[in-house]
Amino acid sequence: MMNTSKNLYSIPRGTVxxxxxxxxxxIIERELGYGATGTVYLVKGQQGSAALKVSSQLSITSEMNVLKAFDKVQGSSLGPSLLDTDDWQDRGQLFSFYVMEYIHGPTLSTFIQSRGPSWIGVLMLQLLENLQALHNEGWVFGDIKPDNLIVTGTPFSLRCIDVGGTTKQGRAIKEYTEFFDRGYWGAGSRKAEPSYDLFAAAMVAVSLVYPKRFARKERDPEQLVKMIRQSKELEPYAGVLIKAIKGKYHSALDMRKEMLTALSPVSPKRVPVRSDKEAVKGRAASKQRKRKQKHLETAVIILSVLVCYMVYVFIELL
Structure with missing residues (x-):
């Protein structure tokens, strides 16, 4: 569901x-944020700073499974590590909580504002790589937005601070933010599948160049296509974003490959989308160019040797 909840788990600073x-x-230090599934606090524990989330038992169990799934994703650093889970009794009332790694750094929006839009494509590549690993484990992230993404490092690494919207593939997305939700824009269903995350990832890039965002005029993704095409910052990989908006990618890996092509110096403007016949013709033309180049090099070498020999003969005759 859309995140419109109030903070139901307010705990004063200094509470043990x-x-x-x-x-x-x-020890509670300060509130980090709250949502539909609970409240997250910065706490001080025996191992140092951590993030502690207080919630209902049902939400705790679901999100613990998500965090465990993140731990299984080899080579991915998208989500936080799960450190502890327990219950806390306060004045006769029992609360459930879990403790996770505290990910410190600026939000993705703040990072782009300070570093510039040239970093959008680079961090998008990292996001897509991590999403592919998560999808391989059978999960969809769901509530992807800049507020949930933190940039740590150096080297810079994109991490997530809220996994509350992560959903098993095939089920209905349980938590979303309208601007990043394809259902809101009439671009597809809210079924948890990789293409849902890829739409949201494209909208993350859009929101970074339109920080005030823009109102939906109608439930038609063509409005998004126009906004993408109007942006100079998004021009190098506009074709990739538009394909994601229209649900043309089946996997994050496919989207990442085309994003990488779009960002390469050879093709700075757009991602070439070619048919198989065009691809074959392109490879044949490339081989022909290489053969011509080799023949030219051979001719130059023979001519150079011939000139040197003629000079030698002329000198000997003198």
Whole structure:
């Protein structure tokens, strides 16, 4: 569902939370944010700073499974690591919580504002790589937006601070933000599938060059296509974003390959989309050019040797 909740788990700063089962203690430092599934706090624990989320038992179980899935994704650094899970009893009331890695850094929007839009494509490549790894495990991220993405490092790494919208593939997306939701724009369903995430990823890029965003005039993705084409910052890979908006990609890997092509110095303007016949003709033409170049080089070498020999003969006759 769309995130319009109020903070139902407000805990004052300095409160000590002690786990009922593991006896680990955490001191509340400040609130980091809240959503439909609970409230996240920055806490101080025995191992240093961490992020602690207080929620209902049902939400805790679901999100724990998501975090465990992130841990299984080899080579991916998209989500935080799960550190602890427990219950906390306060004044006769039982709360469930889990503790995860605290990911520190600017949001993606803040990073782009300070570093410039040239970083959008680079970080999009990283996002798509991590999404592919997550999709391979059978999950869809769901609520992808700049506020949920943090840039850490150097080297810079794109990380996520909220996995509450992550959903098993085939189910209905459980949490979304309208501007990044393809259902809101009439571009598809809210079924959890890779193309849903790829639409949202494209909208992340759009939102970074339109930080004030823009109102939906009608439920038609053509409005988004026009906005993408109007942006000079998005021009190098506009074709990739438009294909994602229209649901033309079956995997994050396919989208990443074309994004990489669009960002390469050889093709700075657009991603060439060629048919198989055109591709074959292109390879044949390339081989023919190489053969002509080799023949030319051979002719130059023979001519050079001939000139040198003639000069030698002339000198000997003198």
């Amino acid at each position: 939370i002690r786990g009922k089962w593991h006896n680990h203690t955490y």
